Amino acid sequence: MESLINAVVLLLNFLVVPALSYGSQLALGALGVTLIYSVLRFSNFAHGETMAFGTMFVILATWLLQSWGVSFGPLPTALLALPVGCIATILFVLATDRLVYKHYREHKATNVIFMIASVGVMFVMNGIIRFVIGPEDQQFFDGERFIFNARQFKEWTGLTEALAIRTTQVITVVTAIIVVAILFWFLNRTRTGKSMRAYSDNEDLALLSGIDPAHVVRIAWIITAILATIAGTLYGLDKSFKPFTYLQLLLPIFAAAIVGGVGNPVGAIAGGFVIAFSEIALTFAYRKFFAYTLPDFLVPDGLAQLLSTDYKFAVSFVILVVVLLVKPTGLFSGKTL
């Protein structure tokens, strides 16, 4: 019996908890992609960079706050700096919309042109990020590292396996829940949110009923910038900030959005968790788990790891391919906001 509890704790510690926090980060990222897709109708390749851009400003503001001696008690100072990052990112994406995308919108360009333009934006943002903060790893986490750590857990329970919960994991999940709740309240209850859904659903009809497209687009960018900054900061707090990893996050984020059904916010969240759980479950070494649950002669010799962690991107890709082959509209049929 105790070995079974040990096995569960093991899974919780190395699989469920990390996947929950990674999934929340992906979900927030995918929400941004989905939002832009449903309002502007293109896949925004600059989204990973938008996340990195927002995070960069959060880091800069964190350093400034730290130099003033400000701290947030046990929580990371970066949370106090979030508004700075959000505002900077909002200003930047609104400027890119005004300077880049607006023209193509007015000329009703095809979505491939939008995608190429977003690649250009990605280049510029990537350059700015490397120029300002450099391509190296940055740690900006401070405050209490653990809610409770492995030793404390073992003392409480007397188990051999330990469960450690890091502050960043809890912050990630809690923040994601709050943000998603506010977003859904906004989309379903407020006038602006409803007009956004109407616009995404049927552009012409929305225009006829007097919805201002410029306003809808502006709000979509603002929300996306906020989501991206929060997602990027949470990811950076949880792991570390490195501009290149944010570029690589693009694939799991796109996969999450498509798996859930592009343009569908519920789908984006579900997709984020599907991708996160499969990535971690497939790259998890099950040897210890089997040692607890199986009789001795059945326990495998190796790590019992299905895939090396270097291939975690392959997981999101394979899920993406399967969904494209089986149900191209995604799990929750896409294109409803």
Place this chain on the structure above:
Amino acid sequence: MTETNRPYILYGIAALLLLANWYFLGLNSALFTLNFCLISAVMALGVNIQWGYAGLFNVGIMGFTAIGGLCAVLVAYPPIQETWEAGGSGVIISALLLLVAVAVCVVIYRRMPKGSARMWALTAAVIVSFFIIRHFYAPAVAAIESTNAASTGFLGGLGLPIILSWMVGGVVAAGIAWIVGKIALGLRSDYLAIATLGISEIIVAIVKNEEWLNRGVKNVIGLPRPVPFEVNLQKEQWFIDLASRLDVNLVEFSSIFVKLCYTCLFAFVLLLILYLSEKALNSPWGRMMRAIRDNEVSANAMGKNVTRRHLQVFILGSAVVGIAGAMLTTLDGQFTPTSYQPLRFTFLIWVMVIVGGSGNNWGAVLGGIVIGFFWLQAEPIGIWLMDSLTASMADDNPLRLHLIESAAHMRLIVMGLILLLVLRFSPRGLIPERTGRRH
């Protein structure tokens, strides 16, 4: 500048850029730049086939380049006896089993009626074959990688001439493009972009991690060359005579001579592909492709199979990129998986095509040369610019130091701005596509 003489003027300017490089930095540097530009031009041609002819957005150019590079290793590197003895049979068995597994899956997919039973059967087949293959694969890989790990630890290649790998690279890239195209074409255009992005990340992950195949991040160095080595040239009597007749430094001349040989090879490939592309573009096939690109619905109504044609053109373009990838690895003489960065190998090529002129092969080549040139030269120019801009500051001023240090990243910003500006104000590029009646 009229429509007809515009290409000549622009090519003249590109030539002047290279001549300026020669003048300021010497012939050796100019030839290095030229070789790089020629390979870039081949890649741009490949992407132009996909984007310019058919409007397909491929974000996985990096992956196809890496495939070409991998083929260069697998074709040209001499086979390594010990590692083949250690684990060669295991790898071959796994490869055969993989083929069997794929065949089984195909049979299940074809024979069984559509429905959840088929899905479960396929899933079961995939899972079972995964474990069976792994049973042979894992020990073989471990054996190979532990054999003489410091110097080899991989299977090596076939030991054939490296020129052959250019063709092999093209064929393998085409095969992968076929798989990707089968999955993603015919769906919304975003999906092809994202699928290619995914496959290129996976290919690069494979070449970084499968050490039995290509030593992973430990890099394969010392690939065979299609041209003589400098040190051997310096010993040849005819070469020494030639150098003394031309009255040049022997060592420098040998380096220039080798680079010139590469230039000839690359120029030949470029011209050949350019010729074929032009022929294709001006044939009925090319007109059909443009018709499909400009109006899929009506081309479909005329009885053209849009998805099939897209698949065809996607494969052709990827093959050209694969060839260029093999050429690049040949030029470097080594295969370094970590050098495959999406910004450098995917998005930069896009800048070349858009700037040069989508749909026009001459434009793509020009874009490849010009953007390739600026990509190489932007760093010295950027450092010089930052240095002169901040000349008034003190030498140890932190801002000045930071600016000079980060000048290398300026080229990303510049490339992005060039892409955005061209796309916005001159969407047809430097040499626009020729359409309709010729004048």
